[in-house]
Amino acid sequence: MSEVINDKKVFSLLEVTLSIKKTISERYQRSFWVKAEMNKLNHYSYSGHCYPELVEKVDGKVVAQMKTILWKEDFLRINSNFLNTLKEPLKDGINILFNATVNFDPVHGLSLRIVEIDPVFSLGELEREKMETIEKLKKGGVFHLNRALSMPLLPQRIALISVETSKGYADFLKVISSNSWGYRFFCFLFPALLQGDRSVDSILYQLRRIRRIKHHFDIVAIVRGGGGDVGLSSYNHYLLAKEICEFPIPVFTGIGHSTNETVAEMVAFKNAITPTELADFLIQAFHNFSVPIHQMEETLVSATSGIVADEQAKLLSAARYFKSVTNQLLIHNRHELKSYSRSASQHLAYYFQQKKLLIADCLNRFRRGSNSLQKSRLMELSTIEKSINLMDPINVIKRGYTITLKDGKAISSLADVNPGDQTTTITVDGIIVSKVVNTKRNDPT
Amino acid sequence: MNEKITYTQAFEELQSIVEEIESGQISVDELSEKVKRATFLIKLCKTKLTTTEEDVKQILKELEDGEE
Numbered sequence: 001m002s003e004v005i006n007d008k009k010v011f012s013l014l015e016v017t018l019s020i021k022k023t024i025s026e027r028y029q030r031s032f033w034v035k036a037e038m039n040k041l042n043h044y045s046y047s048g049h050c051y052p053e054l055v056e057k058v059d060g061k062v063v064a065q066m067k068t069i070l071w072k073e074d075f076l077r078i079n080s081n082f083l084n085t086l087k088e089p090l091k092d093g094i095n096i097l098f099n100a101t102v103n104f105d106p107v108h109g110l111s112l113r114i115v116e117i118d119p120v121f122s123l124g125e126l127e128r129e130k131m132e133t134i135e136k137l138k139k140g141g142v143f144h145l146n147r148a149l150s151m152p153l154l155p156q157r158i159a160l161i162s163v164e165t166s167k168g169y170a171d172f173l174k175v176i177s178s179n180s181w182g183y184r185f186f187c188f189l190f191p192a193l194l195q196g197d198r199s200v201d202s203i204l205y206q207l208r209r210i211r212r213i214k215h216h217f218d219i220v221a222i223v224r225g226g227g228g229d230v231g232l233s234s235y236n237h238y239l240l241a242k243e244i245c246e247f248p249i250p251v252f253t254g255i256g257h258s259t260n261e262t263v264a265e266m267v268a269f270k271n272a273i274t275p276t277e278l279a280d281f282l283i284q285a286f287h288n289f290s291v292p293i294h295q296m297e298e299t300l301v302s303a304t305s306g307i308v309a310d311e312q313a314k315l316l317s318a319a320r321y322f323k324s325v326t327n328q329l330l331i332h333n334r335h336e337l338k339s340y341s342r343s344a345s346q347h348l349a350y351y352f353q354q355k356k357l358l359i360a361d362c363l364n365r366f367r368r369g370s371n372s373l374q375k376s377r378l379m380e381l382s383t384i385e386k387s388i389n390l391m392d393p394i395n396v397i398k399r400g401y402t403i404t405l406k407d408g409k410a411i412s413s414l415a416d417v418n419p420g421d422q423t424t425t426i427t428v429d430g431i432i433v434s435k436v437v438n439t440k441r442n443d444p445t
Numbered sequence: 446m447n448e449k450i451t452y453t454q455a456f457e458e459l460q461s462i463v464e465e466i467e468s469g470q471i472s473v474d475e476l477s478e479k480v481k482r483a484t485f486l487i488k489l490c491k492t493k494l495t496t497t498e499e500d501v502k503q504i505l506k507e508l509e510d511g512e513e
Contacts, residue, residue: 153453157499186497188504212511216504286494289456293490296463300483303466304476311473 017106024110028102031115036064038096048072050090052114067111068100078117085119086126087259088233091197097121130236133263137238142245146269149250152218155285157186159210159217161203164191168225168256168275175279183286188217194224194255195231200240207243214249222264223275225256235262244268254278397428404434414439452493459486 002009011019040053050070055062070078079090099116137143162169169189176185190206193199203222210220234240235255241263244251250269254277255262265271272278389395393403404411404425411417417436425432450458462483465471471479 153456154493156493156497182495184495184497186499188499188501209508209511213504213507216499216507289452289490290494293456293459293487296459296483297487299463299467300480300487303463303469304480307466307469307471307473307476 014106017104021104021106024102024104031099031101033097033099033118034112035095035097035121038090038092038094040092041090043075043090048075050075054112067109068114069103069111070114074115078114078119082117082119082122083230086123086233087230087257088122088126089230090117094122095125126233126236129233130263133236133238133241134266137241137245137263137267140242142242143267145245146247146251146267149269151250151269151285154289155219155250155252155282156184157217157219158188158282159190159214159220160187160223161190161192161194161206161210161220162223163194164189166194166223166225168223168254171225172221172223172254172275172279175276176282179283179286181283181286181290183283183290185282194222195234197231197234199231199234200237203234203240204243207247211248217249219250219252219269220247221252221254221278222268223254223278225254225275232257232259232262235264237263240264241267252278252281393426394428397426400428402427402432414441450489452490455486455489455493459483459490462486 002011002015004010036054036056038052039055042051042053044050049072052068052070054066054068056064075090082088082090097118098114099118100112100114102110103113104110134143160169160172162172173187176183176187190210192206193202207220210217232255244264245267252270252272253265253268254272254275255265256274261271270278270281272281397403402425404423406417406421406423409416411423417423417439419436419438421436423434423436425434462479466476466479466483
């Protein structure tokens with residue numbers, strides 16, 4: 001239908017595009033399988049159609065890119081297949097294997113129309129991503145970090161990452177707040193999205209807030225439930241898993257799903273299948289603290305009363321021993337005393353007997369002795385008496401002598417008297433009073 | 446007794462006292478003091494199980510301070 005203008009064969013734009021369309025549709029009659037990375041899904045909720053951005057990268061550089069269309073009906077069917085197989089909806093940033101036709105539209109140009117996406121391929125891709133995350137964590141030496149923390153003796157203060165309206169949150173609170181032992185927990189909610197692509201950033205944001213005030217908490221619990229098994233691949237996300245690994249206090253998970261364990265759950269300090277199970281675990285930790293205390297209390301009572309009873313028994317036995325020993329000693333001493341006293345009295349009696357005999361003997365001897373002494377003394381005395389009698393002046397006077405006295409004293413020398421002195425002379429039959437007329441000394445010759 | 450003691454410390458101290466008493470390596474003179482201390486620690490631990498002292502206002506304040 002071309003026309004000739006100025007000797008030139010000229011086509012209209014439509015003719016050209018229709019020609020290209022014809023060529024392409026002849027060349028690409030059948031659909032074929034393509035492998036590519038879906039950078040963006042670009043789902044328009046108003047129309048329900050998607051315009052995915054597909055790329056192929058080599059060393060991070062885009063080497064191919066093409067406009068793609070996924071019509072509403074196809075999207076709904078494929079997405080439902082994905083949910084069944086992957087437990088994940090179609091989403092950005094995954095590798096897909098898709099069946100497509102090449103289309104050329106005169107207005108919209110060249111595009112690929114996706115008619116089918118293989119969920120099994122993407123499942124493998126997700127699994128590969130998960131393995132990559134695990135590999136990276138292990139290589140970085142952080143994989144076991146949170147698990148290596150020590151379990152707090154009482155996980156009492158809980159930083160709870162959850163959604164206030166979720167069933168899991170309600171279940172968790174119900175179990176820990178209404179336990180029949182009266183255990184008290186302190187829960188502080190850090191609300192976050194818990195599934196889908198945005199959950200990674202949302203949970204990371206809250207974890208970083210908790211990290212700043214970690215001294216208020218013993219553990220972190222990520223609790224989810226009632227949300228089905230969809231949209232959990234975010235828990236395989238490297239950054240989220242790494243933050244959990246490196247978190248300074250134990251992170252517990254109770255995400256509540258039936259699919260394979262996610263990386264976040266693998267690296268968490270403790271993973272409980274459901275929020276309820278997590279709550280039970282925490283109560284058990286309280287039991288683990290409480291029961292030994294009860295046991296110690298009982299041990300304390302029995303051991304203490306044992307010690308007291310032992311000491312009492314010792315004291316009693318010591319007292320008995322003391323009593324018996326002192327009794328024996330008393331009896332022994334009493335016996336000894338009695339025997340000493342008996343022997344002493346015997347000895348004394350004998351001693352007195354001996355002394356009595358001795359005294360009697362002395363007395364006899366004394367009597368005998370004194371008798372003879374008396375006789376001899378009497379004889380001596382009579383001899384002396386005779387001598388003395390002989391010497392008596394009376395007897396001298398009787399023999400014819402006299403004694404002349406002056407002033408009562410016998411005159412024995414001329415010196416005793418002077419002429420004129422009065423003297424008295426004693427004779428045998430009376431006295432003569434005289435006066436001295438003269439004195440005459442004897443011749444010395 | 447107003448001393449600040451964590452339940453870990455309380456628990457461990459209690460354990461060592463009970464072991465000491467149980468082993469019989471304790472004199473009657475010390476016994477009374479130790480039993481008194483153990484009783485205090487048991488009471489403390491039991492109280493810890495059934496009460497919390499966290500202050501929500503303080504936590505909120507610290508969170509806000511960090512986010513300014």
